[in-house]
Amino acid sequence: MGSLGFQARPLSVPGSCRVDFGAEVTGVDLNNLSEEDFKLLRDCLYTSQVVVVRDQQALTPRAQYELTRRFDPETDIYGHGKTIDKRSILHKDLKTIPHQPQVQVIGHGFVDSFEGLENIQLKHPHHNTFHKYPVSAEEDDDCTHFYRWHIDAALYDLNPPLVTSLLAVTVPKGRRQICRWDDGTGAELDVPLGTTAFFSGYRLYQMLSEEDKEFARTSRVEYAAHPYVWISSAHARSNGLGLFSEGLEIPDDKLPPIEVAKIKTYPMVWKNPVTGEYALMVYGIPMRRIHLESGEVLDNLAEIRERIYKLQRPGIDPELIYPHxxxxxxxxxxxxxxxxxxxxxxxxxxxxxxxxxxxLAASRTPLGPDTN
Ligand SMILES: [Fe+2]
Known part of the structure; x- marks a missing residue:
């Protein structure tokens, strides 16, 4: 099938928004994507970071999987692997499509039948299960928090997926909420119910001081073994960016058996494979240690969390957020x-x-700043 006429334009964003990423693409047939259109789509993804294609109700789970895999054809396994430990904070959020196990159903409410799943109860993650200071029950209808700023990544054994695809099948419309930072800044944003919010690691890197850029470019983050079990009792900050350090992490001897070879250590700065730009990409919540260029290892959790929080906090200022x-x-x-x-x-x-x-768990590690 020939091209329908691939076109990309910047996403329209709310007035106060200063985001410099995001594109809406039209003129592609994702169920029958030509090689030419895929190349355009990939370039668009790596120059715009977030790509929206409307009206994809006909996209099958198989086609969604094939599209996602096309960005990384050497892999075939879901980003969090085949089984998720029952104690993991992710376990309750995911339901696997039986005939396409790399595709998960997420959402909210009771669904009697969907893609081979029968009588499933979906639950939209609520921040009151994870935050130390959730919005009060009285305000819960009108106000909310960012649940958890994250990278989609197992961070143990498996590499972070290059690309995630999300298809909205059913969306309750009309209701809006105030998303409050509740971090002392007074920041808040009027958002559609159940928005997915994004910020750019490239913009964040550009905003760092020269000294912080140097620290970020030369340091590596070691992630905890079984990270989502490890932090299953810990509590997050109200703006969703990192954890409080209260000594609530699960000790190693209470975790599933640890295989040292599966522990992941990645650069703090990840290079864009198309533009060569640097993004500050640190997932503070499962972070365990920082390895400095000198060989020194920082492992005081409270201190390294504070350090990374200070680096990242400017990146979630309201005008830098894209709420889809x-x-x-x-x-x-x-x-x-x-x-x-x-x-x-x-x-x-x-x-x-x-x-x-x-x-899909990536076939390669994130590209560090020194990658050619
Ligand atoms: Fe996610």
Missing amino acids: DWEEGDLVLFNNHGVMHSVVGSFRDGETRIFRQCN
Whole structure:
């Protein structure tokens, strides 16, 4: 099939928004994507970081998987692997499509039948299960928090997926909430219910001082073994960016057996494979240690968390956030090595949301700043 006429234009964003990423693509047939259109789409993804394609209700789970895999054809395994430990904080959020196990169903509400899954209860992650100071029950209808700023990544054994795809199948419309930072800055943003929020690691890197850029370019982050079990009792800051250090991490001898060879250590700065730009990409929540260029290892959790928080906090200023206003049929692809994102919102009983998510553990490690 010939090209329908691939076109990309910047996403329209709310007035106060100063985001410099995001594109809406039209004129592609994602169920039958030509090689030429795929090349255009890949270039668009790595120059825009977040790509929206509307009206993709007809995209099958198979085609979603194949599209996602096309960005990294050497891999075939879901980003978090085949089984997720029951104690992991991710376990309750994911339901696997039986006939396409790399694609997960996420969302909210009871669904009697969807893609071979019967009578499933979806639950949109609510920040009150994870934050130390959640929004009060009285305000919960109107106000919310960023649940958790993150990179889609197992960070143990498996490499972070290059790209994640999200398809909005069912979206409850009309309701909005105030997302509050509650971090002492007074920042807040009026967002559509259940938005997915993004910020750019490239923009964040550009905003660092020269000294911090040097630190970021030359340091590496070691992630905890079984990170999502390790932090399963810990509590997050109200703006969703990192954890409080209260000594609540699960000790090593209470974790599943640790294989040292599976522990992941990555550069702090990840290079864009198309533009060569640097992104500050540190996932502070599962971080365990920082390795400095000198060979020194920093492992005081409270101190390294504070240091990374101070580096990253400017990146989530309200005008730098893109909150996607989901429409049914939206297919969003994002560069998981260049942006961080967060679930947002608290749903009422009776509000049903069905999304399909696909990402694949990458066949390679993130590109460090010195990669040619
Ligand atoms: Fe995610």
